Amino acid sequence: MTCKTTSRGPSARNQRQRPQRHVLAAACYLALIATAQVHAQEAQAADEAVAQTAQADATVETVKVTGIRSAIISAVETKAESTSIVEAISAEDLGKLPDISIADSISRLPGLTMQRKEGRGEVIHIRGMSEQFAGTLLNGREQASTGDSRGVEFDQYPAELINGVTVYKTPDASLIGQGLSGTVNMQTVRPLDFGEQRIVISGQGEYNSLGELTDGGNDKGYRVSASYVDQFANDTFGLAIGVARLNSPFQEKHYKSWWWANTSLWGAPQGAKPDDAIALQGAEGWVKSRDTTRDGVMAVLEFKPNDTWHSVLDLYHSKFDQEEWMRGAMWTNDPWWNGGQVTYTQANTTLHGGVPVVTSGTLSGIEPVIRNDNNLREDKLSAFGWNNQFKWDVYTLTADAAYSRAEREQSTLETYAGMLGGLDVDFTVPLTAGYASYGLPDLSDPNAVYLRDPQGWGHDGRMEDSQQEDVLKSFRLDLNRVVESSDFLRSYDVGFNYTKRTKDKSAQVYFADLPGRVPTLVDPSLLQAPTSLGFAGMGDVLTYDPRALLSRYYDVYLSESNDDLQKDQAIEEEIRTFYAKANLDIDVSDSVRLRGNVGVQYIHTDQRSDGVAITGAGPAAVRGVGASYGDILPSLNLVAEFGDGWNVRFGAAKELMRPRINEMGAYANVWVNVVDGSGEWAGSGGNPKLEPFRANAVDLSVEKYFGDASYVALAAFYKGLESYVYTQTIPWNFAGYEFETTAPPASDWGTFSAPANGGGGYMRGVEFSLALEGSLFHEVLDGFGTQLNASYTESSIDPDGPGGSSTDTFPGLSKIVANATVYYEKNGFSARLSQRFRDPYRGEYSYIFGQRSYRYTLNERTIDLQLGYDFPETSSLSGLSVLFQVNNLNNEPFRTEVSDSNGLGLFFPEEYTEYGRQYMLGFRYSL
Structure with missing residues (x-):
């Protein structure tokens, strides 16, 4: 009998109140094996030996979540765990952001949209404000712009090289380079x-x-x-x-x-x-x-x-x-x-x-x-x-x-x-x-x-x-x-x-x-x-x-x-x-x-x-x-x-x-x-x-x-x-x-x-x-x-x-x-x-x-x-x-x-x- 779990719990926000889900799964699995061995053996010593062997050989089957659903799980977890009001997108793996461009992906988040220029998504509007009112960061650092003002043109950043994006709708004191409408932070892999x-x-x-x-x-x-x-x-x-x-x-x-x-x-x-x-x-x-x-x-x-x-x-x-x-x-x-x-x-x-x-x-x-x-x-x-x-x-x-x-x-x-x-x-x-x-x-x-x-x-x-x-x-x-x-x-x-x-x-x-x-x-x-x-x-x-x-x-x-x-x-x-x-x-x-x-x-x-x-x-x-x-x-x-x-x-x-x-x-x-x-x-x-x-x-x-x-x-x-x-x-x-x-x-x-x-x-x-x-x-x-x-x-x-x-x-x-x-x-x-x-x-x-x-x-x-x-x-x-x-x-x-x-x-x-x-x-x- 096997107890199954996902590779990621619903959130880490309640970890102080309960153990990790995969730990519970492992305990469940071992307990079931031990119970079966108790009913099968008559002697206490043999019972313990078999239980120890079963414990050593046991493996927990993990259902690995991948693809679209994995990216959504990661983004939802980022949103839930943040102390600010944020929106997020996440790549399930390297080079797997869910859209053709970074601008396309970001523009699907609540309260955000993009402006098409020359047929492609280039700049992002947050909460009804043009790109000039948004801050843009790469790994937490403010970015220069190829445009004539401050607005960053997102088509400069290949989606294949970005691992995730977090959009901060509320600032905190340690966020540098923040904007008035919001702050977009692109992240590369660690x-x-x-x-x-x-x-x-x-x-x-x-x-x-x-x-x-x-x-x-x-x-x-x-x-x-x-x-x-x-x-x-x-x-x-x-x-x-x-x-x-x-x-x-x-x-x-x-x-x-x-x-x-x-x-x-x-x-x-x-x-x-x-x-x-x-x-x-x-x-x-x-x-x-x-x-x-x-x-x-x-x-x-x-x-x-x-x-x-x-x-x-x-x-x-x-x-x-x-x-x-x-x-x-x-x-x-x-x-x-x-x-x-x-x-x-x-x-x-x-x-x-x-x-x-x-x-x-x-x-x-x-x-x-x-x-x-x-x-x-x-x-x-x-x-x-x-x-x-x-x-x-x-x-x-x-x-x-x-x-x-x-x-x-x-x-x-x-x-x-x-x-x-x-x-x-x-x-x-x-x-x-x-x-x-x-x-x-x-x-x-x-x-x-x-x-x-x-x-x-x-x-x-x-x-x-x-x-x-x-x-x-x-x-x-x-x-x-x-x-x-x-x-x-x-x-x-x-x-x-x-x-x-x-x-x-x-x-x-x-x-x-x-x-x-x-x-x-x-x-x-x-x-x-x-x-x-x-x-x-x-x-x-x-x-x-x-x-x-x-x-x-x-x-x-x-x-x-x-x-x-x-x-x-x-x-x-x-x-x-x-x-x-x-x-x-x-x-x-x-x-x-x-x-x-x-x-x-x-x-x-x-x-x-x-x-x-x-x-x-x-x-x-x-x-x-x-x-x-x-x-x-x-x-x-x-x-x-x-x-x-x-x-x-x-x-x-x-x-x-x-x-x-x-x-x-x-x-x-x-x-x-x-x-x-x-x-x-x-x-x-x-x-x-x-x-x-x-x-x-x-x-x-x-x-x-x-x-x-x-x-x-x-x-x-x-x-x-x-x-x-x-x-x-x-x-x-x-x-x-x-x-x-x-x-x-x-x-x-x-x-x-x-x-x-x-x-x-x-x-x-x-x-x-x-x-x-x-x-x-x-x-x-x-x-x-x-x-x-x-x-x-x-x-x-x-x-x-x-x-x-x-x-x-x-x-x-x-x-x-x-x-x-x-x-x-x-x-x-x-x-x-x-x-x-x-x-x-x-x-x-x-x-x-x-x-x-x-x-x-x-x-x-x-x-x-x-x-x-x-x-x-x-x-x-x-x-x-x-x-x-x-x-x-x-x-x-x-x-x-x-x-x-x-x-x-x-x-x-x-x-x-x-x-x-x-x-x-x-x-x-x-x-």
């Missing part, structure tokens, strides 16, 4: 904790359903990875090494309406357009094909020669290369372009919100520009950390040194072509999200399409090369003391952390002109297969490699506007954090246990910025402008355990998030007001004196755990933001600025329009999460399970400040976010179907020439599928798993909308982009 040698290799082939949309792009790719974990010298030395390569195609079919207005109200009628009708004033359609290659490597060296010293060295590096081809057509048809030559010769209208809108007809006189662009990007991300723990008696001293560096080099090249003269085009445009249709002539005719500047932009091509470097250096000391004599204080921590961050950005802008700016036909030998824009009713467009034509046809010269010069800036921050924390554990009664922590941080910040100011005397360098300030941040986390799996959590804290780095630059446009006669200084630009977002937060969560992989939780949170950053007109000292004027200002003080700290408001919401195993209901459902979560979030904050637009919402805020996953796992077979939903939100995106813009993004509902099979241990293929995945199974488009320009409060479709489905078929082999 080889000594792993406890066994493991070698894993995996490979996947990838295909994009849109196919090869344009010459130079691919629709097929691959992913390969390998990892090795081992322990040596009697488990005192551990080593983990992992490498991963991704070669992934991304495809894009894109259509965008530029802007909608009734220009007749501004004294600019448009031919046959009715004077009371709104009309579209420009449009674009293109395809993009991106080839992305990412190489990542991770290494962990762990040394623990005794119970006194424990040392861990972490190394991580990734290199991300992307080449993008864009081919398309675009035009403006507003009545002010080209002397009003574009007009409607026929216009049919449809009522939209009670207002007539032109939805079909004929446009006459448009001159579409054919774009052939090539964009190159190279990112490098490195992170190193060395952690040493020294234990003696009741003390533990931890010293941690870390270095994180992110570099980006980018080159964007655009070239223009078009026919000579205006075109008459029949069109149909939708008033709901979707593609339009335009009866354009053949824009791929090599005898009719010239290299030229059809839209009058003043140049025949433009290239921008930019560089960015973000470096974080930190050192931390922490002392923990165990308190053995107290009934409530288990230990306390005191510590100090020093971080220095520098972020440097620069850009060079070049124009490309044809000699004499004379329209030129392209040599047919340099042309590629035409690119089809048939999905948007635009036909084919002329296609070529713009970099191959650059030296042959164009004169290229540096031409930087004032805006371009102001992209050069440097920001430096020095942050000193002092903290103290008491760790509590109290038996309130026989059935109630209270644990948690109370603590405080003091953070002192020194920040400085360099930039370029544009004055009447020309460009001038501005150096060393900044600010110094301090913050006291108390925090409290309590967990009341009532037994039978019931937990109630409470958190309260003062939180901060440092301001956006790209708004802290010392760039400025400066002038003296002579028009209004005041003769005072005035200006606009960045604000190197900008202080953080600050908030008071309260969290409450009620949780019920039942079974190893099942729980239900209901949480509520409230964040009262004391300050929010929005553009204001503030007093400013202009000492040191030069301006050519006959009457210099009498005072150095004037007014400056810049991002500044202002009044705040609230963010509040509720979150529901549920994980259930089918076997809880009936044995027929054994192997089935589900995970569900939903959140509702709202805010009173107007990001434009008092009196701002009533339609603008907090960046990243979707009122409703929901995720649903159903899975089956049994006898080696596994299947998982997941759907992610988010309400409309105000997304933050890169705009033309690298500027940032906010756009109204419509709701998204994406579905992912995963099927797999693990060969059993009895098979000759033991250790081999095969996996089939489909990302974006429903080919969910990306959609935005835009309000009319007449202030009527009407919304019209703006962007409609499809990215296709990603199919992946592969294997994983573990030794």
